[in-house]
Amino acid sequence: MKWVYIAAGIALFVKILIMSNPAPDFSLSIVESVVRDSGVPNAVSGIIFRNRLYDTIFEVVVFTIAIMGAHFLLANEQPSAKVYRFTDQPSIVLARLGATIAALVGIELAIRGHLSPGGGFAAGVAGGTAIGLVAITSSPEKMQSIYKRWHAATWEKVSVLIFVLLAAITLSGFELPHGELGALVSGGVIPLLNILVAVKVALGSWAVILVFIRYRGLL
Template sequence: MNAEVERKERQRNRFRLVLLRRVFYGVASLVLFAFLVLSWDEGGGGAQVLRVAEESGVPNAVTALYLRNRLYDTLFEVVVFSVAVLGVAFFLDGKERAGALKALRDAPLLAMARGAAFFAFLLAALFAFYGHLSPGGGFAAGVAGGTALVLVSLTPERERLERLFPRAVQVKGEKCVLLLFLVLSALACGGVLLPAGTYGSVLSGGWIPLLNGVITIKVALGTWVIGMRFLDSEWLF
């Protein structure tokens, strides 16, 4: 009888602790939200955004933040993504399924894959070249470019594509682009400046368009490597 009472008492205590934690987190969230709302004075937040855009030379303040003001953060994000690509390539190499992944042969599906790949490639080019002027950027462009490569790899053109870029070359190429990004980031962070260009033009923002392009190539190759390793792996199905 005493054991049953003790068990129920422990359950009540756990319930009280869980309830207290939830109340604490709820109150803390409300206080933080109220603080952020009250501290965002009228016009103040917008003025900060405009100042970031003007200092960087590009109208897209988001791009200015992650490729100029917070370039250190972006640098390590790119390195983490590269480590993920290396891990996937290392653990899934040699784990291909017994039957090779067959290319699409059905005419409607083949046309859809090619059309989607072409559309994804156009989006990648648009995001890469104009990402610092409008929504987009290197990461979005890289994902779109990697999607285009994966879609092409599902068509009969895969054999020709892999003859040009074998598996080892894909991974090594991704690492070489990472090294290039590290060098360019070091120059940008070290105070080496490029011409700012005309505000709002494609070549404005100093290092920003070049960094966007390098990130696009790096993320596209990494997305292609990861996507095809999983599609070819016997662990997927």
Template sequence: MKWIYLAAGLALYVKFLFMPNPAPELPFSIAETVVKESGVINAVSGIIFRNRLYDTIFEVIVFTISILGAKYLLSNEPPSKVHHFTDQASIVLARLGATICALVSIELGIRGHLSPGGGFAAGVAGGTAIGLIAITSSPEWLEAVYHKWKAAMWEKISVLVFIVLAVITLAGYELPHGEPGALISGGVLPLLNVLVAIKVALGSWAVVLLFIRYRGLL
């Protein structure tokens, strides 16, 4: 049977090498069509937040469910004793990196519909900034800040607003697209981009707190 599997694998590779699938000849450019219909010059954002909006809605929901699952699975475990970094060099480097990641997150969140990146990348950059702060700060302080600014509430609000705006968009109602390339362009797409960035960043913050509390820094 091994020889049969090997022969089938080799035949598949030969097919990939010598029998490529030709690209279909279309009378129009897909990227140009997406840019024209969405009103944003970044075709990727147009696809994610307009053409594939159903998928994006459920990606946000799956991320939310994964955070709830982490809270549920770790709720019965004893907290771990956390030893964060204390040497000054590590603290300075980590907080410098956190500052850079936070600035990148803001840039991608605001201008993600105009340039490579987007809400998910912005949220990951924000989560990375929070993680770098976490390894150099007291977990009690970080959790106190999380509760002080009601991050969990804002995370839930961002999800609900995103779903409401997405449903309105899917129903066929859109804001004016504005001038392509301008910061305020693409109708509701910049708002969806910012909401995803907030959701992913705050969700990452919640997960970081959970794993530090129950698993430590490593």
């Protein structure tokens, strides 16, 4: 049977070498079509939150399941006896300066992600990076108390529910007005979806960071 597979592989290789596969001639640029239909200059955001919105919904759901899985897999383990963190002042200053920059970049990417390169996922990663930098310079107890005080777990779940609801309404055919192309308030529901994904990813990253610090430490 393996000779059949080898012969099929050789035939496919020869086909690729001999037969040409010309690109189709589109009268309208795909990027221009996406920008026109979505109402946002960032065609990537238009594709993620409009053309392939089904995929994006399940990406958010998979990320949520991954966070739940981290809690489940580590629930029966003993917490780390001692958590090491940066204690020297220069490292603390640099880490928190980096956290401030990452947080500002995350806010910018979330708000203007439909106008320029960026978006909700990138903004969430930037927010998670900011939280991680603060975590390596703070006590786990302090990070946990802040997480509970601001009800971060509740906001994370609320952001997922609102995202799924808005996505379902959009997929049903109801869209907000696109507004003026290039304006901050434009693109219909896409800016809202960007912000919701950013909140979800950042708060989800915070939850995972707390879990791993508690059971694995920082190293």
